Amino acid sequence: LAEGRTELLENALEELHPAEIAGLLEGMPPEPRQATWALVPEAQRGEVLAYIHDEARASLIDEMQPEELVEAAEQMDDEDLAEVLNVLPTDLTETVLTALDEDHRLRIEAVLSYPEGTAGRLMSTNVLSVRADVTLAVVLRWLRRHRALPPHTDSLMVVDDDGRYLGRLDMGLVVTGDPDSLVAAVMETGAELVRADATEADLTSLFERRDLISVAVLDEEDRLLGRITIDDVVDVIREEADRRLLQSAGLEAEEDLFAPVLPSARRRGVWLGINLMTVFLAAWVIGRFEDALEKIVALAVLMPVVASMGGIAGSQTLTLTIRGLALNQIADSNLRWLLLKELGVGALNGLVWAALVALVTLLWFHSTGLALVIAVAMLLNLLAAAFSGIAVPLILHRLGIDPALSGAVILTTVTDVVGFLSFLGLASLFLI
Amino acid sequence: LAEGRTELLENALEELHPAEIAGLLEGMPPEPRQATWALVPEAQRGEVLAYIHDEARASLIDEMQPEELVEAAEQMDDEDLAEVLNVLPTDLTETVLTALDEDHRLRIEAVLSYPEGTAGRLMSTNVLSVRADVTLAVVLRWLRRHRALPPHTDSLMVVDDDGRYLGRLDMGLVVTGDPDSLVAAVMETGAELVRADATEADLTSLFERRDLISVAVLDEEDRLLGRITIDDVVDVIREEADRRLLQSAGLEAEEDLFAPVLPSARRRGVWLGINLMTVFLAAWVIGRFEDALEKIVALAVLMPVVASMGGIAGSQTLTLTIRGLALNQIADSNLRWLLLKELGVGALNGLVWAALVALVTLLWFHSTGLALVIAVAMLLNLLAAAFSGIAVPLILHRLGIDPALSGAVILTTVTDVVGFLSFLGLASLFLI
Missing domain, CATH: 1.25.60.10 (MgtE N-terminal domain-like)
Structure with missing residues (x-):
């Protein structure tokens, strides 16, 4: 400067x-x-x-x-x-x-x-609490003695003598309620609350679903520890969305666009290394068919088409499944329906695009056999893509691994391998 | 049931x-x-x-x-x-x-x-406003006449006789302030506000950055139209994150996991069709090298490795650039720095992984020439990936196209084409 x-x-x-x-x-x-x-x-x-x-x-x-x-x-x-x-x-x-x-x-x-990622870690201990046996007029007089209220104070917490949480008193009610009413009579006892060990995911869905501004945080014995406000939850929601976006490309959460070259290269290199292993697996599968590739060079030209279409279709199913898991929408009861639906979508798109690919192949290489082989291989790969688009994230999820991180790599490995295997395998069987 | x-x-x-x-x-x-x-x-x-x-x-x-x-x-x-x-x-x-x-x-x-996606569409007209020339005691008495306040009322809006916005009066201040103070004396005049035609992106970054609960919405003549509350902004943030996630896989925003087969297949088919065109472009490039592929079958086995590594590295840069654009972090002043940094990361990872790939190739196919060719091709493709990971989203952004939607398809087309072209082209030049 x-x-x-x-x-x-x-x-x-x-x-x-x-x-x-x-x-x-x-x-x-x-x-x-x-x-x-x-x-x-x-x-x-x-x-x-x-x-x-x-x-x-x-x-x-x-x-x-x-x-x-x-x-x-x-x-x-x-x-x-x-x-x-x-x-x-x-x-x-x-x-x-x-x-x-x-x-x-x-x-x-x-x-x-409290451990990172829990409600305890996000709470502010700067919280106003009142007793249940006083009147609103007393509360109002007490509030007036504060120079300023803690930010985002939409409610006061009602506690007993031991600091145990009894309910919440809406600030609007403090203002509009009858000054002679007892806090106990007007407080909301069934309001949402969280325990200190609640996860960030619990918190974000609670705030989002219930349109909350703040929520009380309690320990195991119902003692009021603090409160969590929407501004911190919004940060968590944004960070989580960011994390998903970056991790899907194998980047660290909160990667700095302006980080220096060396640490950036090291962090990203890990993902490239993992990808190298999976792509060598696909190369090994192709290597099994050197004979066929030597005899029909068109196979080498067309094989990326089969693999790539499977990868795209599979990642669509994968993305929907990962989102469904995040929103708790996938259960044993609807899994069968979902799998049949995705296989149906795969079959339908498989038939349509396989027909087009067969036509292009026929016009390009003038071989009916090759056109039929690529069409069948593509249909098979789109069905495999639909199946693994559901199976891969579900299995990862049950193993406690975040499917948003590794799902895409595993899925494209499956669609690459199935794509090359079905196309080159069918060609070896029927065209040579 | x-x-x-x-x-x-x-x-x-x-x-x-x-x-x-x-x-x-x-x-x-x-x-x-x-x-x-x-x-x-x-x-x-x-x-x-x-x-x-x-x-x-x-x-x-x-x-x-x-x-x-x-x-x-x-x-x-x-x-x-x-x-x-x-x-x-x-x-x-x-x-x-x-x-x-x-x-x-x-x-x-x-x-x-108001058009969809603007502040006007998200506002609630259910807003409490007061005059500047009354005391807090009067405001308090007036509030007490309400049975309940509108949800998320963290502040009252101060307007003049023509409904023009003058400032905001914090609810906490209504309670804690001196009852004899005039509203004009305690209201906040510099508070954040939005115009009815502000975009959702403006709104979400305003609420997120400033930790707001509600904000006043004004028309061009500063008249108060309504207010926007954090709960609706949280919904926008979630929908936007959802849209990005789904669109990156070529899915419609808010796609229903349980939509029927036919409309799902139709919606997703579009993306598969676009991908088919790009992958046929790659196939056409491979087709230019039928000679080389006939003579050295190992080229067919190894070519997906070069293309895939470029795709992964490119999508890392692409993801960071798209996020940088969304956060307004990329400007002409830092573009050169960023490009050099990403090329540096590409070169570093290119050298490391090219060396490993060359070693594997040497062990597998016992050809020093092939090992050298694949190493150089990979380095070239990782540099091309870094360059297009920045250039593609920037160009799309300047053309007014959302890079989150089409960036990935264009990028992988580039890395596929450059990967096949450099690998097969170098092989044709030096190995045949």
């Missing part, structure tokens, strides 16, 4: 919301990113770190001094700070925690005591 | 939240879905329709009588009903609209007057 422009940028940064600064930093290669980060006002850094995505955040934190980290930490919400501390080396985490005031440190340690 | 179990199911449905019924229906093949829908209490149907995803909703609405639709419509929020009416035939839309009471009809028509 040129000298004159530094000042310009510094002024621009002061005008921006921390979320916008975060977006700006994410769109920068490493060097300008560090240079710009140095210009972000210290009072904003904690918030910017809270808004920025994981990989880009790590690249910033790497360059920060411990005292800078401590200052940023003091500005952050519990759940955001817990996320940041999670990626720090242990000794730095200690440094930051010891520097916080007692109360803040205890809250963070409570959040950090 | 057996007779005895019908009653059991009916009782179970009465216990369930409409959102849970929606999830249940989505996980059912067509016949049980219709049978179960018939058992859903009429008073719940509107809410169930509001929660259920598009394709499954269409399958239910298709079977409903106009009078059933009207009854369901009366239970729905403005923005949900607008979504349902959007997929109805025009005459049915008319029937439903005329049956609603005047006030409700006018509100829906206002929402429907």
